[in-house]
Amino acid sequence: MPRLDRLPQISRNNLLTFPAQVNDTTPFVRPAKPLAACRLAIVTTAGLHRRGDRPFTPGDQTYRVIPSDTPTADIMQSHTSIGFDRVPTMRDVNISFPIDRLRERVSRGQLGGLAPDCYSFMGAQREVARIEAETGPEVARRLLAAGVDVALVTPT
Amino acid sequence: MLARALELAGIATTSISLVREHTEKVKPPRALWVPFPFGMALGRPDDPELQHRVLGAALDLLDEPAGPVLRDFPEDAEPGDQPAAPPQASGIKPAEQVPDDVAMETTQMRRYHERWLEKSGGRTQLGLTGIPATRFRGVVRFLEGFADGQDVDMPERPSDVPLPNFVRYCADDLKALYFEGHLAMKPSEGGEAIARWFWGETAAGGLLRRVRDRLDASADPRWKAAAFGIAR
Numbered sequence: 001m002p003r004l005d006r007l008p009q010i011s012r013n014n015l016l017t018f019p020a021q022v023n024d025t026t027p028f029v030r031p032a033k034p035l036a037a038c039r040l041a042i043v044t045t046a047g048l049h050r051r052g053d054r055p056f057t058p059g060d061q062t063y064r065v066i067p068s069d070t071p072t073a074d075i076m077q078s079h080t081s082i083g084f085d086r087v088p089t090m091r092d093v094n095i096s097f098p099i100d101r102l103r104e105r106v107s108r109g110q111l112g113g114l115a116p117d118c119y120s121f122m123g124a125q126r127e128v129a130r131i132e133a134e135t136g137p138e139v140a141r142r143l144l145a146a147g148v149d150v151a152l153v154t155p156t
Numbered sequence: 157m158l159a160r161a162l163e164l165a166g167i168a169t170t171s172i173s174l175v176r177e178h179t180e181k182v183k184p185p186r187a188l189w190v191p192f193p194f195g196m197a198l199g200r201p202d203d204p205e206l207q208h209r210v211l212g213a214a215l216d217l218l219d220e221p222a223g224p225v226l227r228d229f230p231e232d233a234e235p236g237d238q239p240a241a242p243p244q245a246s247g248i249k250p251a252e253q254v255p256d257d258v259a260m261e262t263t264q265m266r267r268y269h270e271r272w273l274e275k276s277g278g279r280t281q282l283g284l285t286g287i288p289a290t291r292f293r294g295v296v297r298f299l300e301g302f303a304d305g306q307d308v309d310m311p312e313r314p315s316d317v318p319l320p321n322f323v324r325y326c327a328d329d330l331k332a333l334y335f336e337g338h339l340a341m342k343p344s345e346g347g348e349a350i351a352r353w354f355w356g357e358t359a360a361g362g363l364l365r366r367v368r369d370r371l372d373a374s375a376d377p378r379w380k381a382a383a384f385g386i387a388r
Binding site for chain 1: 157158159160161162163164165166167168169170171172173174175177178181182183184185193194195196197198199200201202204207208211214215218221222223224241242244276277278279280281282283284286317321324325328331332335336339346347348350351381384385386387388
């Protein structure tokens with residue numbers, strides 16, 4: 001899921017008419033190191049941020065920085081929608097921002113480490129030109145400057 | 157799309173995909189399609205084992221020699237106990253006897269919410285308005301005035317946040333107070349049962365329906381969008 005045939009018709013139509021970008025080719029780089037030596041950052045489009053940080057508004061193409069040592073309890077979501085249930089996020093923010101799971105992987109030696117900062121964008125974006133040309137590349141530059149090898153991209 | 161921008165800059169990415177049909181078009185470098193509802197990309201809350209399996213499957217894609225890679229999370233791992241989407245306010249009939257004193261009800265919910273905070277170690281989705289729960293009677297007064305068609309505002313609204321957006325933050329914070337307070341009382345209830353309770357049995361649910369009606373009656377698309385985000 002959301003398997004389209006299981007969604008209410010209005011949600012299904014919304015998704016079928018969603019202006020998803022159509023691409024013919026794909027950029028592809030292989031990580032230079034094994035995962036156990038890689039530094040990873042979460043880059044989410046779930047509209048998450050620290051409590052007290054500026055909430056997102058619908059269609060907002062800016063980003064928020066979530067330091068990787070932010071206590072899980074201080075992470076919240078301003079992407080709300082009648083199209084999804086907020087209760088799972090209330091129970092456990094790892095449902096879209098698996099920071100505790102990644103910390104566990106680092107402590108087990110399966111992952112080299114977490115980047116100092118993770119990044120968050122708003123979800124359900126119909127217009128993405130500014131993310132593509134400006135804020136996305138800006139986050140990429142910041143990740144590179146922080147020595148990040150791998151980004152895990154998670155949706156709402 | 158975002159993964160592509162990062163990969164173009166030289167960072168290897170792996171993504172979790174919820175809508176396979178969109179991912180097939182966008183073609184991110186590596187994507188794991190998961191059979192879960194929106195808002196549940198890692199599977200199920202408080203289920204670290206399932207979350208690790210999803211995460212591991214997404215990270216495994218980094219070993220692939222070429223892309224784009226779009227792999228499906230194994231079918232048999234689907235929990236199968238989750239509704240595709242929560243029920244909408246319009247599909248929930250309010251009970252015959254619904255309390256009408258939202259301020260009093262909110263004060264009571266705040267006590268349950270305090271229990272939630274104790275149990276969850278301070279975890280809460282409340283905080284979009286920046287107004288603490290102890291001052292929610294003011295938020296309720298504002299929403300009631302707004303629903304009644306009055307020209308109301310709150311000093312806490314930042315000058316660059318338009319009124320309909322702030323109304324929506326207020327509604328989302330009020331929902332968080334009630335939903336999380338309800339979870340403190342009935343920890344095992346899912347989003348569907350809580351939505352039925354909120355829209356069917358609470359004074360706050362009735363108030364948000366009226367807030368939605370005023371926003372929706374506007375010709376301004378931003379007001380209509382806020383209405384759609386609050387209740388449908």
